[in-house]
Amino acid sequence: MDPDPSPDPAPPPPPAADEATTALDALSLRAAADLPPDFAAPEIDEDDDDEGYATAASRGGSSTAAWKEEMEGLEEDAYGDAGPPSPSSSGYAGERGSSLASSGIEEEPDAATPPHAPGAEDWARGKKHADEDDASASWRKRKKHFFILSNSGKPIYSRYGDEHKLAGFSATLQAIVSFVENSADHIKFVRAGKHQIVFLVKGPIYLVCISCTEESFEGLRGQLELMYGQMLLILTKSVNRCFEKNPKFDMAPLLGGTDAVFLSLIRAFSWNPATFLHAYTCLPLAQPTRQAASAVLQDIADSGVLFALLMCEHKVISLVGAQKATLHPDDILLLANFILSSESFRTSESFSPICLPRYNSMAFLYAYVHFFDENTYVTLLTPRSDAFYDLKDSRARIQDVLLKSNVLLEVQRSLHENVLRVEDVPVDLSSQPTSPPAQSSEMAIGGPAGLWHFIYKSVNLDQYVSSEFALPIKSPKEQKRLYKAYQKFYASMHDKATGPHRTQFRRDEDYVLFCWITQDFELYAAFHPLADKTQAIKTCNRVCQWIRDVENKVFVYGESTLAWQYHHCWGDM
Amino acid sequence: MGCSSSLPASNAGGIGNINNDNSATDSKNLKLKLVLLGDSGVGKSCIVLRFVRGQFDPTSKVTVGASFLSQVLALEDSTTVKFEIWDTAGQERYAALAPLYYRGAGAAIVVYDITSEESLNKAQYWVKELQKHGSQDMIMALVGNKADLHEKRTVSSQDAQEYADRNNMFFVETSAKTADNINQLFEEIAKRLPRPTPPS
Ligand SMILES: Nc1nc2c(ncn2[C@@H]2O[C@H](COP(=O)(O)OP(=O)(O)OP(=O)(O)O)[C@@H](O)[C@H]2O)c(=O)[nH]1
Ligand SMILES: [Mg+2]
Numbered sequence: 001m002d003p004d005p006s007p008d009p010a011p012p013p014p015p016a017a018d019e020a021t022t023a024l025d026a027l028s029l030r031a032a033a034d035l036p037p038d039f040a041a042p043e044i045d046e047d048d049d050d051e052g053y054a055t056a057a058s059r060g061g062s063s064t065a066a067w068k069e070e071m072e073g074l075e076e077d078a079y080g081d082a083g084p085p086s087p088s089s090s091g092y093a094g095e096r097g098s099s100l101a102s103s104g105i106e107e108e109p110d111a112a113t114p115p116h117a118p119g120a121e122d123w124a125r126g127k128k129h130a131d132e133d134d135a136s137a138s139w140r141k142r143k144k145h146f147f148i149l150s151n152s153g154k155p156i157y158s159r160y161g162d163e164h165k166l167a168g169f170s171a172t173l174q175a176i177v178s179f180v181e182n183s184a185d186h187i188k189f190v191r192a193g194k195h196q197i198v199f200l201v202k203g204p205i206y207l208v209c210i211s212c213t214e215e216s217f218e219g220l221r222g223q224l225e226l227m228y229g230q231m232l233l234i235l236t237k238s239v240n241r242c243f244e245k246n247p248k249f250d251m252a253p254l255l256g257g258t259d260a261v262f263l264s265l266i267r268a269f270s271w272n273p274a275t276f277l278h279a280y281t282c283l284p285l286a287q288p289t290r291q292a293a294s295a296v297l298q299d300i301a302d303s304g305v306l307f308a309l310l311m312c313e314h315k316v317i318s319l320v321g322a323q324k325a326t327l328h329p330d331d332i333l334l335l336a337n338f339i340l341s342s343e344s345f346r347t348s349e350s351f352s353p354i355c356l357p358r359y360n361s362m363a364f365l366y367a368y369v370h371f372f373d374e375n376t377y378v379t380l381l382t383p384r385s386d387a388f389y390d391l392k393d394s395r396a397r398i399q400d401v402l403l404k405s406n407v408l409l410e411v412q413r414s415l416h417e418n419v420l421r422v423e424d425v426p427v428d429l430s431s432q433p434t435s436p437p438a439q440s441s442e443m444a445i446g447g448p449a450g451l452w453h454f455i456y457k458s459v460n461l462d463q464y465v466s467s468e469f470a471l472p473i474k475s476p477k478e479q480k481r482l483y484k485a486y487q488k489f490y491a492s493m494h495d496k497a498t499g500p501h502r503t504q505f506r507r508d509e510d511y512v513l514f515c516w517i518t519q520d521f522e523l524y525a526a527f528h529p530l531a532d533k534t535q536a537i538k539t540c541n542r543v544c545q546w547i548r549d550v551e552n553k554v555f556v557y558g559e560s561t562l563a564w565q566y567h568h569c570w571g572d573m
Numbered sequence: 574m575g576c577s578s579s580l581p582a583s584n585a586g587g588i589g590n591i592n593n594d595n596s597a598t599d600s601k602n603l604k605l606k607l608v609l610l611g612d613s614g615v616g617k618s619c620i621v622l623r624f625v626r627g628q629f630d631p632t633s634k635v636t637v638g639a640s641f642l643s644q645v646l647a648l649e650d651s652t653t654v655k656f657e658i659w660d661t662a663g664q665e666r667y668a669a670l671a672p673l674y675y676r677g678a679g680a681a682i683v684v685y686d687i688t689s690e691e692s693l694n695k696a697q698y699w700v701k702e703l704q705k706h707g708s709q710d711m712i713m714a715l716v717g718n719k720a721d722l723h724e725k726r727t728v729s730s731q732d733a734q735e736y737a738d739r740n741n742m743f744f745v746e747t748s749a750k751t752a753d754n755i756n757q758l759f760e761e762i763a764k765r766l767p768r769p770t771p772p773s
Contacts (some may be wrong), residue, residue, distance in 0.1 A: 067665070067666060067669070068668065068669040207592075232667070235666065253665050254665060254666045255666075256613065256635075256664045256665060256666070257613060257635035257664050296682070342635070342637045343633070343634040343635075344618065344634040344635060344636045344637055344640060345633075347622070347634060347640060348640045348641065348642050348660075349640065349641050350636075350637060350638055350639065350640045350641070351638055351639055351641065352637045352638020352639065352662075353638060353667075353670060367638075385673055386673075388641070392720070499725065
């Protein structure tokens, strides 16, 4: 996920060791009762405040100016003579100021900060529980926190609560990271009681997850990588240069209005297997239908578009890249998440700068986005900032073809059709000439041998398919739990330290989990907890065979993947 | 389309001109590229959606980059004007992109929120930038939106009017919510559009 690890900047002077210990204590997030009332800000420097939390206007102004300089490809003359500093986003920043004041951090009264229009903040920030801060019991009871902060301790993002009220807490986290960094032992995670605290350092930006969800360290770290990628998609890595010029640079205003994007990504961590498989999934479609879409996208790509993607919600209908350009599955995930969680794309066609962090984390591309209906949309990416009208024309051509070939109708049909149901896994009659082994009636639910669910990932295609959820795991809560189990499995199967596993079989009170990895594919399957191992393995073989039979429908074969061949080894295990 | 290079690093060619032509199709059917600028949350998108679709949706839809919409307006003198509208994002991170959308535009609407003095400061910032870098004959309007929230007003219409007068802009207060003055705003811009001299 880190295509270009930049050297760590000189960290601020380390706090005294006992300070870091205090910080660690604070991080254990004990029950409200045993915390000192001011646990929020043990380390906060008073002189940090006037710098960082002056008036909303000056804050926004300086960050805009610094950012503008960093925006590449702009003519210098446009900003050489700065003119009036651009005041920041009006009401919301003002509101932040006043909320800071009310939480006890002193703020210079400033005549230029206008009274704030009530209600305006709510629409712009749209954050849940924005009233919480680290002193509220509810905030501390949250199962999983995500933070982004700068290496000078300035809050950039927080899942819960207003990041600007969490300045003290951010300073605490920053103190820990720099303490450990300075001891030449880069901090990766800390256990504190039930909590696991995972750190990811990306140059001047620190990402932190505090969780008591029992997810693996690798899993959580992967999630932080995606959070960072989402941030880069919005700002590019050139934001780092703002920190080079001003270590106390306040980055939060640059992410204004993007809370929904991060929230939706965090939600995806518990329902979207793409977040840990590093693969994307396709909308199942009959081959001729998909070909019609691919042909017109290919045509467009040949005429100067870098990437053209047709997607339905999170699923790919077709995607093509110009020449040898390939799109990383993580970029697809982050792009789709950004588009689907930014409501304004659905209102009308848009043209917006976007960075694909895995493709090039330093530069913006321009994305033309258009929704054909509620959930089907095309994204055309180009490096040309003046390409809008060309892309608009291209879209019209695409739309023509999609309508004429009934692609949009087929897409809607596919959305409501269960393509891969475990109940439909073919039963291999030849291996069972007599009646199948007696099954308990609850074993009869789901697929053969008590199969409840599976995910099949094609390694060559970077694509995966997953079955519908069978009855025993119909509830979202069950599904979340299963994904967490898969995620753990994935981490242990890919853990270099323990060698390349080929298969793993695990039984607990919830399910029997089975994982099979070859050069060509990875299979993750969940069975009834009493499933028979031999039968389960046979069923897995049949699942793989079945996927091979329907692969033309469930996978996209782009030009870049024509090398895909039918040479899987289907040996016994 | 001349994008042969797929090298992303080549994306340093400077901001181009998105609005390539701004010409009228003929003397009866005019075409106008128009850009909306202003702080996030002042109601730019709501104004455009009220004008183009006759709707008002109070839920939040922070604009990303810029949205493009068009609408044809028939005037009393039987000319029609086709507006091609760039509704830009007011979020700070997009401020540096504004030239992409306003360059080559024939008209600009600079919007503030009458309940936020700071949004007027931001509007003045945009006016200055347009005066410096926009085209000379651009029609500029200053719009105080959310006029329906008059009980929360912090910007007096007189101050705004005076500022507009000093800067050769016309001024109007609108409400995207009640539709007050929305059509008038666009009609007024259309009226000020220079008419192409018919071929003699
Ligand atoms: N009362 C009232 N509210 C309005 C009016 N116009 C817009 N709003 C509200 O203001 C909020 C922001 O409006 P938008 O049109 O999205 O603001 P914008 O200027 O496009 O913001 P960005 O896209 O972020 O630059 C919305 O939630 C609307 O409900 C109005 O005339 N009256
Ligand atoms: Mg908008």
